[in-house]
Amino acid sequence: MADKQGKKGRRTAKSGSKPGGRLARLWSASLKSGRLVALIMLVVFISLRLADPAPLQIVRKQTFDLYQRLKPREITARPVTIVDLDEKSLAEVGQWPWPRTLVADLIDRLFAMGAIVVGFDMVFAEPDRMTPDSLAEVLPGLDPEMRDKLRGLPGTDEVFARAIANGRVVMGQSVRNDAPPQAEDAPTTSVAWVGGVDPLPYLEPHGGLVRNIPLLDHQAMGRGVFNVSPELDGIIRRVPMVLNVEDQIHPSLSTEMLRVATGNTTILVKTPKKGQGVEGVYIKPKLIKTDEAGRVWVYFSRYDTAKYLPAVDVLNGTAPPEMVRNKLVIIGTSAVGLLDIKSSPVNSFLPGVEVHTNIIENVLSDTQLRRPGYMLGSEMTIALVLGLLLMIVVPLAPAVWTLGTFIVVAGGLVGTSWYLFAQHLLLFDPVMPFSSSLLIYGFLTYASFSREEAQRRQVREAFSRYMSPALVERLADDPGQLKLGGEMRDMTLLFCDVRGFTTISEQFDAEGLTRLINRFLTPMTNKILEHRGTIDKYMGDCIMAFWNAPLDDAEHARNGCNAAIEMKGLLVGLNQDLKAEAEAEGRRHIPLNIGIGINSGICCVGNMGSDQRFDYSVLGDNVNLASRLEGQSKTYGVTTVLGENTRALVPDYATLELDRIRVKGKTLPVTIFGLLGNPEVARSEEFQTLAAHHGEMIAAYRAQDWDTAGAALDKARAAAEPWHIDGLYALYAARLEDYRLNSPGADWDGVYVALTK
Structure with missing residues (x-):
């Protein structure tokens, strides 16, 4: 009984502490x-x-x-027709602008065919140049009587204005910040607002308005802004129904056409009683809902050729009457040369006039987004x-x-x-x-999965002692790659070898030689790794490395060249240390000098070997060429030799063209270059002088102008003193002397055949 009570008490105590423990x-x-x-x-x-x-x-x-x-x-009805100044109309009538009498004739015919409203997706900001008064002043060869007759004819703008006054016409206007100020008597549309806040600060602001000439502007029943501004990515999505131009509210072309078509005298802008922005634009009986800036999201149809009517067909009287009768008509253009092509969410190329058409159709068909x-x-x-x-x-x-x-x-x-x-x-x-x-x-x-990743990290640390760290990471991320096979990649290859290593090795026993090789390979390897290179293998005193595998390196050629430049610089300090040690030990000191070959191109890189044992390595003709270039560094007396592919990737580095050669094992010649320094060196005045003389020498050499080549060689040799490449010019001096005595012939292509690897 007591034991049961104790257990009960323990259960009670545990239960009592449970909420705190859970938290x-x-x-x-x-x-x-x-x-x-x-x-x-x-x-x-x-x-x-x-x-x-x-x-x-x-x-x-x-x-x-x-x-x-x-x-x-979906297009269920076409309440709007576009009278199109298309390529056909421009070809038959003539280039735009047309005489205003012709545009007046176009308006008269449209209203005669039963159009409700005619709107212009354009602006007539200047008087017509074809008016009789203007022609009387500029046409040559007219007698005074003919000039007087021309001056007595009615002006084309007056004819156009009378046509506008005879119907419901909405003239287009354009917003532009550098537009001239509006005249005090400029006609405007009555726009009022209802609600709790003034909408003006929220509307799309503009600093000026390009209007039609007053003669036309005063005769129109409406005026609307036809500009449509794209979003940040160049696509038209939202179009303002009203705009803020010089602190006045102006309607858009589509808004004004709807107002005139419905017989309203005023446009109402609705704002919320509380809050901010615009709620909509009211054109009785429609409330067009907008965003806070007075813009509508346009719901576009596909490009609809059925709503387009060539202007020339109206002028010729061949237009189908049903396309105009009881329709709102917009005169615009689809001609590419008139530069009114836009992009919509549905069509990459859409005439700007169709944007206004889609807005009107959205409103009339209640398909507003x-x-x-x-x-x-x-x-x-x-x-x-x-x-x-x-x-x-x-x-x-x-x-x-x-x-x-x-x-x-x-x-x-x-x-x-x-x-x-x-x-x-x-x-x-x-x-x-x-x-x-x-x-x-x-x-x-x-x-x-963080705990599992911690276990993977332990695996990486263990394997990194035996494999390249980059390769370990790649294999850890995708163990399926641990198989035979490779991939083709654009890479940069580097081979580095010690010059005269056989002679140097005679100064050491096996243990001392091993220490020497390790002292040489360690700093060289570190420089390669610092510049994102991968060590392929060591072959005695030779290093083979590559870039852009297994990790991507868009700057692989530059990184390879930078590594080579710094590897050469490391030899100065290393040779000083080795010289001091040799003197202390009483033996001869032979300085370490290296030759480097660098080439770029497509190679096959991957796991090479057998099913039982394989290494991550690289194969290909471009690899072989890099090895051959390293061998040519001794021949041409420079430390680093670049292939033409690598040179093309580092055009701003300090390089000199060495020769066009056919290396052993290849049938096609290649142009090789000596790498003397980084872009800063290339910009120096000393190198610019050297490059000029050297280029002159190479050009004369290829042209078999041995005297000019010799003179340029002497100048280049003097300018090249800081770079210690006298061996290069000694080589060319010997060639010039030989070719003076034994001409290579008129068909010589300037290619030198390398006899050694």
């Missing part, structure tokens, strides 16, 4: 699972969305573009809820369940966004909540 374990688990970091990430992501940088805007808008491409607006102000709050709320859900599920559930949860979340976001667009024409951005969910899911998944 402690929950906090510890939150830290270990990464939930706390994930929560911080979620807050940062929501803050980033509020800041809304340009890349985020572009991704969001391109998502909406995708929806329009998948489901462009909308992105209400509450959408941003909804998207951030959903992102917050989904992020918290993933923080709970991912650390606790098995991997397959967490993946399933994420797929459901992602699919639900995309599906909801598409449903709102397809069924309700609402623009809901799935990118922000999807991206935050993906980020949190990825981080939490990574945290769940």
Whole structure:
């Protein structure tokens, strides 16, 4: 009985401490699972969305573009016709601008065919140059009587103005910051606003307006701005229905055409009683809902040729009457030469006039796209809820369940966004909540596998003692690569060898020679690794290295050249140390000198060998050429010889053309270069002088002008003293002397055949 009571008491005590223990374990688990970091990430992501940088805007808008491409607006009616100044019309009537009498005839014919409103997607900012008064002054050979007759004829602008006054015409206007100030008597459209805030500060601002000449402007029933501005990526998505021009509200062309067509005298801009921005533009009986800046999201149809009517057909009387009767008509252009081509989410190339047509069709057919102000709050709320859900599920559930949860979340976001667009024409951005969910899911998944990664790190540390660190990393990330085979890559190869090593080795016993080789190879290897190179192998006193494998290196040629330059510089200090040791030991000191060959090109790199044993190495003709170039460094008296492929990748380095040679084992000649320094050296006055004389020598040598080549050689040899390449010019001096006595012949191609490797 007592034992039962004790057990009961222990159970009670344990139960009583359970809430505190759970909280402690929950906090510890939150830290270990990464939930706390994930929560911080979620807050940062929501803050980033509020800041809304340009890349985020572009991704969001391109998502909406995708929806329009998948489901462009269906064309159920064509209330608008575009009278097109197309290529056909320009070819038959003449280049634009046409005489104003011809444009007046075009208006008269359109109204005679039953047009409701005619709008111009252009501006007539200057008087007609073809008016009789102007012609009377400029036409040569006219007698006074004829000049007087011309002056007595009515002006073409007056004829155009009378045609405008006879119908419902909306003239186009253009916003431009350097436009002249408006005249005090310039006609304007009555625009008022209702609501709680003045909309003017929120509208798209412009510093000036290019108007039509007053004679035309005063006769029109309306005037509208036809400019449409693309988004950051050059695509037209949103177009203002009203604009702020010099602190006055002006309607767009489509807004004004709708006002004139419906017989309204005033446009109302609606603003919220509380809050900020614009809610919409009211043209009785339609409320056109806009964003806070008074812009509409245009729902585009596919490019519709059926709404285009060539202007020449109207003038010729061959236009189908039904295309004009009871229609709103916009006169614009699709001709490429008139530079009014835009890009929409649906069409990469779209005449600008069709943007206005799509807006009017959106309004009249109730197919307006909308992105209400509450959408941003909804998207951030959903992102917050989904992020918290993933923080709970991912650390606790098995991997397959967490993946399933994420797929459901992602699919639900995309599906909801598409449903709102397809069924309700609402623009809901799935990118922000999807991206935050993906980020949190990825981080939490990574945290769940951190212990496994720690084990992999131990494996890397163990194997790095035997293999290249870069290769160990690659194999750890993808063990499947541990097999025979290779890949073709553009690489840079380097071979480095000690000159006269046989003679040097005679000064040492086996142990001393081993120490010498290690003292030489260690700093040289470090320089190669510092410049992102990979050591392929050591062959006695020779080093073979390459760049751009296994890790990508876009600057592989530059890194190879930089390594070679610094390897040469290391020899100064190393030889000083070796000389001091030789003197202390009473033996002869022979300085270490190296020859380096560098070449670039396509090679096969990968695991080479047998199924039982293989090494990560490189093969190919470009590898063999690099080895041959190293051998030529002794012949030409320079430390580093570059192949022409490498030289093409480092044009700003200090290099001299050495020769065109046919190396042993190759049938085609190659141009080889000596590497003397980095770009800073190349820009020096001393090198520029050397390069000029050297180039003159090579050119004369190839032209078999031995005297000129000899004179240039002497100048180059004097200028080259700081680089210690006298052996190069001794070689050419011997060649010149030989060729003076034994001419290579008129068909000589300047190629030297290398007899040694």
